Amino acid sequence: MAMNSTGRPTAPTGDGLCPDDLKTFSGSRGLMQQEPLLHEVGAPEKCGVDLPDVPEHTARLGGLERDKTIGLPGLSEPEAMRHYVRLSQRNYAIDLGLYPLGSCTMKHNPRLNEKLARLPGFADVHPLQPQSTVQGALGLMAELSDWLVAITGMDAVALPPKAGAHGEWCGMMCIRAAIEERGELDTRRRVLVPESAHGTNPATAAACGFEIDELPADATGRVDMEILRTKIGPDVAAIMLTNPNTGGLFERDIREIADLVHEAGGYFYCDGANLNAIMGKTRVRDLGVDAMHINLHKTFSTPHGGGGPGAGPVVLSKRLSNYAPLPYLVRNGDGWALIEEATQSEAKPFGRMSAFHGQMGMFVRALAYMMSHGADGLRQVSEDAVLNANYLLARLSEEMSPAFDGVCMHEALFDDAFLKDTGVTTLDFAKAMIDEGYHPMTMYFPLIVHGAMLIEPTETESKESLDRFADSLLLLAKMAKSGDTARFTAAPALAPLRRLDETRAARTPVLRWKATDA
């Protein structure tokens, strides 16, 4: 027999224990690679792009040629790949695990949608090409509008808004324009906003020049109807109501609220961030809404991309359709035309919200998502989203304290009562979830609940995934109650970094790299 072996061990031989504080020479830890700043790894002379030579020409820069260096670092392509792949590994993501951020609808992002958004007829067309050459792109916008109108039952849709907050502004500006046309802009000053509202709602109403009047919640977590009645009056421009609200509850009195506002001559703006709970179960029109934005990056699954981009089309009632901003689509024979100037318009657009027509890349993804689901699937989405949330609500209530009684919609809200006297705060609890491999839920929002924890699993989690998540949280809650405080206050211990000093960041802001730091 010919022996051919280097004789190295092929099964572990040690005791499997490793010192907790194993220090490495490189600063990297196994798969967790250390990665300095771009400006530290890059260099001005490095380049990852090959460009042809610059042809002979007489410069026409009007004497404004740059004479100073910029100081930009460069990287070759392999270096760039490493830099960014290493950094990517320091992020949590939906594709890694359950991402229960309430109000954010972190659902699976189908990759088909990414592929389709890159088709040249959408990705490689210019917003100001002759309209005759972009009929496919305009057709897609028209189809998206049709779907949004069908789902909500509303009369029209404005596509320009670039995110939810931009959509709020669009809807509120339509309302403002309608009030102005009625000659009541000086007298209708007040916008009612529940205390539980997302911060963008009051910020938007203020940006439109309105005064904000806060509405408290009642004991069930919904608009306090008694107080609402006292606040309704001829000076009310609108109510901005989120439904389902930010506590994950359907506003049962929503039709009465709409009637009250309408009778007083005001409008009903609905924050549609939580549309994921009600698609195919009710139509927004039937709730009495005048305007509502839809976060395509939530309900319709366009990826969040670490903070954006999004898209926030706004559906409008007949009373407001006329004020939709420029540009907008109209039928033109067999095709479509964009109305880009107020002078071409028979309507009364309140203005222009941005340079071009909206977030085309998001439109493609959202429409692909809708078509993939169809009428049956979209209803199933909402049913499963609500089922998943209620399942977690039921299971987690064994150890955690739900903020309100009864069932919820697509997200379950807890307060910190179960942590009382444990020395563990909502923040500590959330950070301990990181050690368990989960992204924390939304914390300290909505503001109407002490130490709020808002959990939104979405419909794209399996039962097994929900069970594992619930098991982990129940165990954490038990540990907190049993006095294992250190585990929480020191958390996270297993993330790439420990808790960060946000006070220092705010007191002495360092917002960019500077050469002297090197």
Add this chain to the structure above:
Amino acid sequence: MRYLPLNEDDRAAMLARIGVSSIDDLFADIPAKARLDGLIEGLPPHASEMAVERHFTDLSRQSLSAGDAPFFCGGGAYRHHVPASVDHLIQRSEFLTAYTPYQPEIAQGTLQTLFEFQTQVAQLTGMDVANASLYDGSTATAEAVHMAARITRRRKCVLAPGLHPHYAQTVQTAVQGETMDMQVMTPAMGADAGVVDALDDQTACIVVQSPNVFGELVDLEPLAKAAHAVGALLIAVTTEVVALGLVKSPGEMGADIVAAEGQSIGNGLSFGGPYVGLLACRNDRKFIRQAPGRFAGETVDEAGKRGYVLTLSTREQHIRREKATSNICTNSGLCTLAFSIHLALLGEVGLRKLAALNHARACVLADRLDALDGVQVLNQSFFNEFAVRVQGNASQIVEDMAKAGVLGGIPAARLFGTGKFDDVLIIAVTETNRDEDFDALVATLAEAL
């Protein structure tokens, strides 16, 4: 349905655990009158990946894409070559499917790239600091105007004659909710210096674009001096940031705030969005505190390791609510990453060469067009975009060229409305244009005249 993992057994078991008998029990709060019993009307049932892909491919084919034609459109959106690695990297799950980095311990990837992005933007614009992005250049301009009004506590704003009309309209729309005195100067070529005459001690800011909407480069220095002399701010706008590789930065010329469209770097045309709004300003606490949007900042963790967090958030809507500096929440996160990666691949030498190449190619084409009968280049100066006067109606000429398969620029009337510059065509040239494209443009234009 491929995106929904629950099956009927799961659903039944879960309903039982919740303690309700049917799914509709969970929707009982919906008023009976508003409940939808059947399926949503007018929509088809779910569709396979193959079917959806087919539908979109058909739709895509109904447009003439820039890559399939000699292409010369600019006007605030530019077609540059984006390296394949950029698109690959931004599709990494960890970047693509992450939310806003509110939990810094598990979002250092996003936060560090934002910090790098802010640094690159600050360097490129010649400013001290930059934020983590806004929606696009036009909304960034509107935000800059709000910011200037708050900083100076003044209400008057002058929009220069060379500002992109869609930007001007965006600003005018954005200030409707407050009492601003907007002075929109009549659009004209080469008249940007005229803003000086509109300045007075009530002026919060002047908004000047360079290269301007006609492609003309504007010397901002005298404008900054004049503005500063009366306590006003200069907001410099750029829609083509590649220019900053070759021309003096607005910071160098005295701008106080820069609002720019960053699409040119890393991001495709995408029919107008998503793009990436850049906002940079001086390192002055008054400025930073009035700035809109997010900032990533450096700090350390409990163990003393360097890390990044979102900071100075008390300006933002989630804390300041109706007193926030802006209502923006979601921004252009992934587009900033594309921008940052592309700019990292270019680096100093790459960007400078790219800019030089754009300018040189534009000079070559401008000379060829100027030599045509019935065509006159109007610019004194330009970077990669210039305006020509054509004999005839530019909109019609552009349509005719499109029929011949050439996307030959933007008729100024598309931006300004008909009647003002009907015979002006705005032409942009980038590194993506080949000599053959020039030949095609010259030939079809000569034909269409």
Add this chain to the structure above:
Amino acid sequence: MSKLYYTEDHEWLSVDGDTATVGISTYAAGQLGDVVFVELPEVGKTVKKGEDIAVVESVKSASEIYAPVSGQITAANAALEDAPETVNEDAQGAGWFFKMTISDAAELSGLMDEAAYAEFTKE
């Protein structure tokens, strides 16, 4: 000698004749957590009781400071701009926000004294 008053918005004012020094209470500073920024009123500004004239910020909150009485701002504690932590370290001393004249001494009568404020912040 100066006399100390408190408002229900957790501001203290130390009154000496017709001028007052104003800040936030030690209790409030503790509740806010690490103060990261203080926006001070403009010196010379005439203010009405209850008007919001300054802001104190922690990392995750921004709280308005209201004029505790009517009058005119005569000084602002510029040292806080670079050292906001002073508010945490010495809220009722070096952490003062501004000084003002008092235009209507009668407005003082609605304010709390030390004992009343201690009672007010119990629980």
